[in-house]
Amino acid sequence: MTRAAQSAVSDETAAIKSLEAQHLVQSYRRAPFVLSHGEGVYLYDTEGRAYLDLMAGIAVNALGYGDPELTAVLSEQAGRLIHVSNLYHTAPHAELAARLCALSFADRVFFNNSGSEANETAIKFARKWARMRHTTGPAKTELVAFSSAFHGRTMGALSITPRPQYQDPFRPLLPDVKIAPYNDLDAAAGVIGAGTCAVFVEPVQGEGGIHEAAPGFLQGLRELCDRHGALLIFDEVQCGVGRTGSLWAHEAAGVTPDIMTLAKPLAGGLPVGAALVTEEVASVIQPGDHGSTFAGGPLVCSAAGVILNRVSEPGFLAHVTEVGAYLKERLLALGSPQIAAVRGRGLMLGLQLTLPAAEVIAAGYDHGLIMVNAGPDVLRLIPPLILQKQHVDEAIEKLAHIFRLLA
Ligand SMILES: Cc1ncc(COP(=O)(O)O)c(C=O)c1O
The missing domain is CATH 3.90.1150.10 (Aspartate Aminotransferase, domain 1)
Structure with a gap:
């Protein structure tokens, strides 16, 4: 029984x-x-x-349930300020962004509310970057992703998540998406070219069955992106923030991306997402280009501050x-x-x-x-x-x- x-x-x-x-x-x-x-x-x-x-x-839930420090910081912050708007300065989001940059390759951060949303941000930033930086020659709009990838359920993120059961009921999706087999650099070289705007890759695939990037795969993608003037985007929504035993799963590969997306564990159970970017990417984004009502709120960011401090030890x-x-x-x-x-x-x-x-x-x-x-x-x-x-x-x-x- x-x-x-x-x-x-x-x-x-x-x-x-x-x-x-x-x-x-x-x-x-x-x-x-x-x-x-x-x-x-x-x-x-x-x-x-x-x-x-x-x-x-x-x-x-990186710290499990009922963590005393996380609970205390959340109750204190909830009593002080839960939400304002991104139209105002607050300490928790400024401090969290600074900490994320100090701990990574990134120069700047854009906050979101989920992993899918962080990937939508990455798609939009990459598209604008390509438009601003490549003003001559053929259109540079293509997104490259890999077999078994999972980048989310919103229409942009879904378009680079090549699974018929997730995609087919919701077509048409974003055009200009190319898919190569994960861990196959030769195949990647065949789809990354002058028209490529960005390459999305999970350093360790989660939903797709737990597949680690093979030695040399991420470095090879970095080289291909550099050769063809495309952005390299690491989706560390699932594998980032300590899950693999290093703060970022890509650390072992010895290369850095132009954008890294984070979400799941970052605020210990509160909805969060983040796109971490280089100054070069950030420099093409102007006020009004992108936004979010809830993202980067003081409550969520104070929780994320606790997680990041603890996990990065x-x-x-x-x-x-x-x-x-x-x-x-x-x-x-x-x-x-x-x-x-x-x-x-x-x-x-x-x-x-x-x-x-x-x-x-x-x-x-x-x-x-x-x-x-x-x-x-x-x-x-x-x-x-x-x-x-x-x-x-x-x-x-x-x-x-x-x-x-x-x-
Ligand atoms: C690697 C990866 N990217 C993106 C997402 C989407 O995140 P969310 O469900 O927070 O939108 C997930 C969710 O499982 C994920 O594992």
Whole structure:
């Protein structure tokens, strides 16, 4: 009997699920329980059951749940100022932008509210940059992206997310998009040329199944972009901000982009996005070119300040590397026949399965584990970055049991 079936569902749980079923647009397949609160790396449902969280709100909740510093800063800032407008100066967004620049290649930041929006910003900035800087010759409007990429669901970001099931119902998309196979530099060289405005790439692909850029791939793209006068854009919405054990996932490659987009973990669970850019890119943007009502608000930016300070600590990043390596080692040692491969680094791992990931995820719910997929047969482990080795041991014990059950 499953955990869910063992205890009868309370009236409260049933009422919430019924309201949701009646009144929310049914664009998600939701888990069978209702979440009520969290503490550390655990979530609790309205029936009082605990779940070890291995997905962190899809790579968002870097510090887990109820972090005392984050909670205190948020309550203090909420009492002081939640929102004004980008028409006014406030300390939190100025300080956050300065910190992001100090910690990266970037000279300037444009804030957004999500990863998709940050990529829309990158598309618009790249298009304007190409228009201003390449005034003669053929049109320079093409966007290049890669197979299995995920850049978001808004129309621009969707246009560079080459998945028929996401794109086809919503055509027509942006024109002038070219797709090459991920990690294939020769193929990239075939599509990047005089007409290329920008190349979008995830240094570690998330939704597409946890694929790391092969050695030399990002450097090769940098060279191609430089040769053809195109911008290189790293989408670190999922892999950035400490997830892979370095602050930015591209660090190991030894090259920097012209634009980097961030979102998910940056504000510890509040909606945020950011496009980090060089002075050269920023210099083509004038007042009125782009904007957002909510982006960069004082509450969100004060939360992001906490996350960035904590995650950028060398000790914190070393912890992610160490616990991630331990998790990977223990997953490999499981020896379950259903695990064909383990990919990724830091706390961004993918298990290539020989059965549908949905079956493992459903069994996880019954055994107090929350996990998410990355495609039909990849189980993605992207826990809060504060995960400890004892949590890895608990997860491995549960996974071993689940794989035995499903054998
Ligand atoms: C690499 C990457 N880019 C962009 C996005 C879109 O972000 P959002 O869902 O915040 O719009 C995602 C979301 O999963 C992502 O993983």
